[in-house]
Amino acid sequence: MRLKTFKKGVHPEEYKHLSEKKSLERLPIPGEVFIPVHQHIGAPCRPLVEKGQEVKTGEIIGQSTGFVSSPVHASISGKVKAVKNFPNPLGVNSLMIHIVGNGEDEWGDLPDETQDWENLNNEEIIGRIQKAGIVGLGGAAFPTHVKLTSPKEKPIDTFILNGCECEPYLTADHRMMVEQTGDVVLGTRILMKVLNVKRAVIGIENNKPDAIEAMEKATKVFDNIEVIPLKVKYPQGAEKMLIKATIDRDVPAGGLPLDVGVVVNNVGTAVAVADAVIRRKPLIERVVTVTGDGIKEPKNVIARIGTPFQNLVDFCGGLTDDTVKIIMGGPMMGVAQHSLNVPVIKATSGILCLTGRTVLKNKEYPCIQCGTCIGACPMNLLPTSLARYAQAGNWQTAKDLGIMNCIECGSCAFVCPSKIPLVHQIRIGKQKVNEMIKREKTEAV
Numbered sequence: 035m036r037l038k039t040f041k042k043g044v045h046p047e048e049y050k051h052l053s054e055k056k057s058l059e060r061l062p063i064p065g066e067v068f069i070p071v072h073q074h075i076g077a078p079c080r081p082l083v084e085k086g087q088e089v090k091t092g093e094i095i096g097q098s099t100g101f102v103s104s105p106v107h108a109s110i111s112g113k114v115k116a117v118k119n120f121p122n123p124l125g126v127n128s129l130m131i132h133i134v135g136n137g138e139d140e141w142g143d144l145p146d147e148t149q150d151w152e153n154l155n156n157e158e159i160i161g162r163i164q165k166a167g168i169v170g171l172g173g174a175a176f177p178t179h180v181k182l183t184s185p186k187e188k189p190i191d192t193f194i195l196n197g198c199e200c201e202p203y204l205t206a207d208h209r210m211m212v213e214q215t216g217d218v219v220l221g222t223r224i225l226m227k228v229l230n231v232k233r234a235v236i237g238i239e240n241n242k243p244d245a246i247e248a249m250e251k252a253t254k255v256f257d258n259i260e261v262i263p264l265k266v267k268y269p270q271g272a273e274k275m276l277i278k279a280t281i282d283r284d285v286p287a288g289g290l291p292l293d294v295g296v297v298v299n300n301v302g303t304a305v306a307v308a309d310a311v312i313r314r315k316p317l318i319e320r321v322v323t324v325t326g327d328g329i330k331e332p333k334n335v336i337a338r339i340g341t342p343f344q345n346l347v348d349f350c351g352g353l354t355d356d357t358v359k360i361i362m363g364g365p366m367m368g369v370a371q372h373s374l375n376v377p378v379i380k381a382t383s384g385i386l387c388l389t390g391r392t393v394l395k396n397k398e399y400p401c402i403q404c405g406t407c408i409g410a411c412p413m414n415l416l417p418t419s420l421a422r423y424a425q426a427g428n429w430q431t432a433k434d435l436g437i438m439n440c441i442e443c444g445s446c447a448f449v450c451p452s453k454i455p456l457v458h459q460i461r462i463g464k465q466k467v468n469e470m471i472k473r474e475k476t477e478a479v
């Protein structure tokens with residue numbers, strides 16, 4: 035059978051074998067956690083606790099300050115030691131709530147479980163998702179309740195569950211589909227109800243045959259949920275690529291999935307939704323793949339939000355002597371780390387530890403105008419021109435060439451024979467163009 039996919043993209047080596055067969059393991063409750071008040075796209079939270087205050091697991095400790103925002107919760111019980119800036123894994127210092135545990139993992143009162151969720155109205159379900167602090171767990175961290183509140187003039191007819199996990203090395207979603215199949219399906223059905231759609235598709239790349247089998251078996255009784263095996267290609271997990279691959283719709287440049295009647299959510303998000311709506315549990319933990327040839331025992335770890343990376347690395351046997359690079363996430367879109375003293379946040383899908391043997395070499399040479407980057411770009415952009423105009427400070431031309439449509443997937447840089455850091459240059463260009471657009475808007479008022 036010919037497998038579905040999207041046009042262009044790249045085929046980086048997968049390295050999934052390091053952890054794809056490793057069952058989920060729960061990390062022991064950490065002695066302390068550092069919980070950033072801003073872990074999502076949108077407005078940061080306002081801390082609700084102060085130094086010296088006792089907190090219980092699951093208690094809200096940071097309140098949303100707008101609709102596009104998401105609350106944060108204590109992930110252990112104990113005492114607040116500080117509310118101040120600490121280094122975060124996104125490379126900057128940010129405001130965090132530092133809790134020292136009391137070793138009890140004493141939970142605050144949770145409302146009663148709701149088994150008959152089908153009788154809840156949509157407002158109630160979205161309210162529970164919002165209160166639980168659920169954001170997209172694929173890495174984007176966009177508040178889920180916002181995605182579920184589409185304007186009336188943009189009706190949604192299809193929900194797509196993203197089971198691609200196309201980044202090399204990462205296997206967290208894979209293991210959840212195999213081991214938490216029931217919750218993945220439950221979360222999917224809850225999301226379908228809220229979106230009022232009659233159809234859901236689950237896109238899974240063909241390198242996860244056990245996940246495809248498990249999901250097919252679990253959804254067999256539902257006529258309106260279809261599992262679609264996909265060809266293995268990066269960045270198939272990007273929303274626009276996944277929509278094209280699964281249901282052959284094109285999201286317009288500058289548009290969103292809802293412009294073509296679609297909402298996409300990640301596997302981990304679906305599990306968190308089931309937890310929030312049925313068990314009334316806030317998002318206080320997530321699955322993190324700790325992997326790479328620089329870690330002694332790669333694992334898929336269930337870790338409390340705010341746990342220092344060091345705890346996860348220790349739990350996996352520690353680093354090898356020749357580890358040279360740590361990345362949060364995968365090698366294509368991940369963020370390089372300078373220290374293991376940063377916390378797991380809602381967007382931490384993996385901790386990748388690489389030695390000199392596997393780290394991508396990055397000695398840069400001049401552009402040879404080969405056009406390979408153009409052939410790889412799934413958004414049909416001209417990466418070499420975008421990077422050149424961005425570097426030259428020609429923001430208007432970069433904007434005209436569609437720099438804001440770049441999804442920062444890294445495919446262009448991956449294939450570039452001259453190892454030019456195209457994404458880095460384009461990312462800076464996007465920030466500048468964004469500032470320019472904001473300035474123009476302010477001046478126009």
Ligand code: SF4
Binds near residue numbers: 416440445456
């Ligand atoms: S230009 Fe942007 S979207 Fe295109 S390949 Fe490069 S990073 Fe990906």
Ligand code: SF4
Binds near residue numbers: 402405
């Ligand atoms: S792939 Fe690299 S060398 Fe080739 S055109 Fe693009 S930027 Fe230049």
